[in-house]
């Protein structure tokens with residue numbers, strides 16, 4: 410992932426101590442990662458996860474679990490594509506009582 414978004418900070422804000430002190434970070438507030446123009450130490454900065462490839466690891470940071478059902482976003486998308494003439498209760502009943510059992 411790559412972006413043209415450019416922010417810089419002084420470097421006292423994106424360390425664990427800075428976050429704990431509640432110091433506002435221009436990079437973090439602008440939803441941008443720190444880079445070489447920031448004044449922070451790359452070994453202490455907590456706003457470089459993507460450039461340092463610090464993604465969550467399955468098994469270490471993330472646990473895989475079997476779940477049942479559909480997420481709310483999928484449910485709302487399904488409600489949007491069902492005929493408008495059906496009421497919302499009818500649409501929900503169709504998804505929860507018919508569709509879920511048909512696709513499991």
Ligand SMILES: [Zn+2]
Nearest residue numbers: 418436443447
């Ligand atoms: Zn920064």
Ligand SMILES: [Zn+2]
Nearest residue numbers: 423443449454
């Ligand atoms: Zn930083």
